Amino acid sequence: MTDKLKGFEHLKKNIYDYIYEGMVKLGYDKGKSVTIFYEKGLLAWLLNTDKENIPSLINDFKEYSKEYLGEIIFEKSQDRYKITVSYEGVLKIAESYKDHTFLKKLVKTLQNSECTIDDIENVFKEISPEYIKEEVDNSEFQYVFHFKDKSIDEFRYCFSFDSLGKYYHRLLDYDYEAVIHDTCILHDHHNRG
Known part of the structure; x- marks a missing residue:
């Protein structure tokens, strides 16, 4: 597995983990997307890259994660990235983690x-x-x-x-x-x- 693919797997798993934790603690609203904010350093760490390389990986990650998360939206601000997972993706996470106890x-x-x-x-x-x-x-x-x-x-x-x-x-x-x-x-x- 390449470093790029390892980074994509790590970020995908982290998105799953954070959204799943929210489901366990708070439940989830039918039809609602979920947004996670990532500080640039953390996102680079998850992607196994440097902060400067993040923009060049976003489109590839979106394509890679489509089957697992559906369409996702990346938005960049000065110090962080906002990732929005569609309700379709939230349902995929719920199904994937249903046996996690x-x-x-x-x-x-x-x-x-x-x-x-x-x-x-x-x-x-x-x-x-x-x-x-x-x-x-x-x-x-x-x-x-x-x-x-x-x-x-x-x-x-x-x-x-x-x-x-x-x-x-x-x-x-x-x-x-x-x-x-x-x-x-x-x-x-x-x-x-």
Whole structure:
């Protein structure tokens, strides 16, 4: 597989992942398209290219992704790109991810008012015994989980338990390095499995 095709696959998967997360958390409106905004650096990282090369890849990506996402619209602003996926594409994502249980289980677990970090860890264990749990000293997160096998899920899940409740953020490695490692101290690094 060429670098260009790998980049296209990565961006397509990321679009699927983000739209699917929205479906799990919020549902989706029949007949409505979905828009995602990508900062240029992240889009370049997903496409495995430099920021300067993004414009030259857009038409090829649109053609490549047509069978998976239907017609998509790219719009460029100064610092980011706006990608709009048609309702046809949203339905394709829903169909493709109908058997993905991890995120559904995780969101359902977090909705339980009695949820603990052990409950969250059990969701990861259920999917694969090969995961990593980190306790972090950060003003926004106390725990970070991710699977060793990125084909299961490539995100790092950063959890907070505070007076406002329980919540998580999903971060790609691109964002994780900037947000987490630049602003916190890692404590107990637990390898599971």
